[in-house]
Amino acid sequence: MRLGDILSAAAVKVLGATSSKKRLFQDIGDLTQSAYGLNSGQVVESLMEREVLGPTGVGHGVALPHARIPGVDKIRGVFIRLEKPLEFDSIDRQPVDLIFALIAPANAGVEHLKALALVSRTLRDVNLRAKLRANSDPATLHTILTEAQASQAA
Numbered sequence: 001m002r003l004g005d006i007l008s009a010a011a012v013k014v015l016g017a018t019s020s021k022k023r024l025f026q027d028i029g030d031l032t033q034s035a036y037g038l039n040s041g042q043v044v045e046s047l048m049e050r051e052v053l054g055p056t057g058v059g060h061g062v063a064l065p066h067a068r069i070p071g072v073d074k075i076r077g078v079f080i081r082l083e084k085p086l087e088f089d090s091i092d093r094q095p096v097d098l099i100f101a102l103i104a105p106a107n108a109g110v111e112h113l114k115a116l117a118l119v120s121r122t123l124r125d126v127n128l129r130a131k132l133r134a135n136s137d138p139a140t141l142h143t144i145l146t147e148a149q150a151s152q153a154a
Contacts, residue, residue: 001114003122004146006102007077011035012138012145017084022048024086025065028101031078036103038076042069043103057090061133062123066102066116075104075115079145081132098123098132122148 011031018024025047029040046067050056057063078101085095100119104112123129128148135141 001111001118002146003077003118003148006075006115007079007142007145008035009139009142011076011078012142013079014081014083014136014138014141016082018082018086021051021086021088024080024082024099025051027080028065028078028099031080032076032101032103035078036076038069038072038103043067046103047101055089055091057088057092057094057096058120058123059090059092059094060124060126060129061085061090061094061097062129063088063090063096063099064102064116064119064123065099066104066112068104068106068108068112070106072103072105075102075108075111077102077115077119079141081136081141083136098129 025044029044032038032043033040046069047065050067056065080099082097085097088096
């Protein structure tokens with residue numbers, strides 16, 4: 001599995017700021033609808049339900065919200081960079097500005113976990129996070145994310 005397989009260039013966005021986690025999830029829902037044709041309301045509701053189980057802020061300004069949704073045909077990714085970090089109840093208590101959301105089929109099982117591990121491993125790279133924070137062009141952000149994996153494999 002490669003990030004390019006799950007992250008469409010149309011699913012990358014930079015936002016100046018967002019007022020809350022719920023508003024961020026609505027932005028993610030809107031982006032999944034425009035990029036992949038998924039039901040925005042269903043995405044938001046599923047992300048909120050998952051977040052109740054425990055915050056998905058993994059530290060270093062990164063959040064990995066994710067949900068499994070019936071009717072989704074394959075794992076889809078959305079990347080949002082916030083210019084103004086958002087409080088997210090992260091494990092290190094730091095606000096987040098790099099958000100990579102994953103939406104998976106309800107029965108994805110191991111593939112969903114592999115996708116989460118791939119995204120987590122990619123965003124653990126301090127240099128990659130710095131590159132993402134230094135760029136505001138969605139196409140450039142998409143390239144940084146999808147090429148990072150290729151360079152890590154080399």
